[in-house]
Amino acid sequence: MASPTPPPKRHPYAQWAPDARALDLVGDKWTLLIVRDLAAGPRRFVELQRVLPGISTEQLRSRLNRMVADGLLTRQRYREVPPRVDYELTRRSHELLPVLGALARWGLDWAWTAPREGEAIDIGAILRVAPGLISAPVSVSGVAELSVLRADGTTCHYTITVSRGTATIAEAPASDADVRISGTEADWIDALGPDADRDRLATSGDERIARVVLDGVGAIAPRATRAA
Template sequence: MPRRSYDQYCAIARALDAVGDRWTLLIVRELLGGSRRYTDLHADLPGVSTDMLASRLKDMEREDLLTRRRLPPPGAASVYELTPRGRALLPALTALADWGAPALDEQRPTDAVRAHWFAVPLMARLARHFAGEPERVIGIALDEGAFHIVLDPDDVAAARYADGPAARPDTVLRMDTATCAALAHDRFSLAEGLAAGWIEQARPDERTADPAAV
């Protein structure tokens, strides 16, 4: 069954034909961190029903936003990953995060949170801070979990992130969720956060055997 269209000869309308449905852009947010299994997506999209998620994934595959592939044995599971067209939505999600930041004040009791949800807006902040420096793999450690950002020295816009700790980070930044939200949304710089003691920075030779530090 074809998806509904605004039937308007307008680039904004065409874009919303493809990504304007509920949950679609949040699925893109999840897949910007790399390929994910259906169960992983469902776990990190609290509130979405299984039927809705399956329907959105099919729609996005038809729109060439993502592809599904089967992992070789012993994995024997299907994973979803963004196409180049899907990854090209990163600037749009960054702009949406910046636009929505004023509404992100104190966390409400009903708010779910995942550490990697801060990655998209944080990539631009860290690329700016570490410009011209040797750090390329930046680990982020929160109480809710860890993720890491990989910077491209030749292209600020080519930064990417992945869920979980990095195997060999150049540096690890530890902070609480409120601090990460404020940093991600440019309420203060990384340098200011470090100077104030809100953020702890550990380089590889300073880390302990704590698994969350790698």
């Protein structure tokens, strides 16, 4: 069955400039966050709904159709009952991860605070930007497993692999981790918040890898309160 034709862009910039062309593709609300939340691997529609609180079913369907048509995502259908459809980043959208990292770093430097009232909290939303945020020395390589104990009693695992100056992330435990870092959701909020208070995180293993990962995804020298 052919994929639905996505609607035309509602507000194209219609300007012959590379940044305007880029924003024509990724400037819509939710598009970059969908790229972020697929950085760790393919997801189903319902999984994207879960990690993107606030997006309606129709908004998500429209964005995914548009992104598939624009070559930012692939859609893989499986003959299963119930039907299963996975969405995955293409090479084009993988190359947006450093852009997302730069945007996140700017947010850490200039807009970062403790959680605001009403904001959804998902530690994974911060960690998924790791491939764009972490800039490790080429001499440093290793695997870090980060575990977040949620208030509902479930534990989320994230594996960040650092190698040759780059980082990748998977949302799964790591049997071969060089370092394991764990804490409650509240502990991680303290660690990744503007004060970078990591005292309550439990770390076992290679401290150097732990430092590279936590420095990469956290606020090291927040400037949000500094005069512009």
